[in-house]
Amino acid sequence: MKNINKIALIGGVVFAVFDAICAFLAAFALQPFVAFWVAIAHVKLTGVGIESSVTPSTFLGGIAITFVIGFILTWIFVWLHQKFCCTPETK
Numbered sequence: 001m002k003n004i005n006k007i008a009l010i011g012g013v014v015f016a017v018f019d020a021i022c023a024f025l026a027a028f029a030l031q032p033f034v035a036f037w038v039a040i041a042h043v044k045l046t047g048v049g050i051e052s053s054v055t056p057s058t059f060l061g062g063i064a065i066t067f068v069i070g071f072i073l074t075w076i077f078v079w080l081h082q083k084f085c086c087t088p089e090t091k
Contacts, residue, residue: 004078011074012067019066020059027054 025033030052038045 002078002082004075004082007078008071008075011077012069012071015070015073016063016067019062023054023059023062026052 022033030050034045034050
């Protein structure tokens with residue numbers, strides 16, 4: 001089996017980078033960011049007060065949480081892929 005932990009580390013970093021991008025957009029371009037997610041989710045937000053609450057602690061906490069989630073999800077995906085995808089002679 002390939003080193004699952006190294007691949008999962010990359011997955012965790014990718015998740016954390018996406019979280020950092022989201023936090024940056026929420027802090028500095030809130031209205032376009034909300035419009036983008038409204039279009040993606042196909043919902044209409046009416047009567048909802050929208051404000052940014054990105055602080056240094058929520059930024060770092062979000063990155064840490066998404067890194068851990070990304071690491072775990074990537075690890076599980078790679079483990080399942082290596083366990084069930086290939087025949088023993090191609091591993």
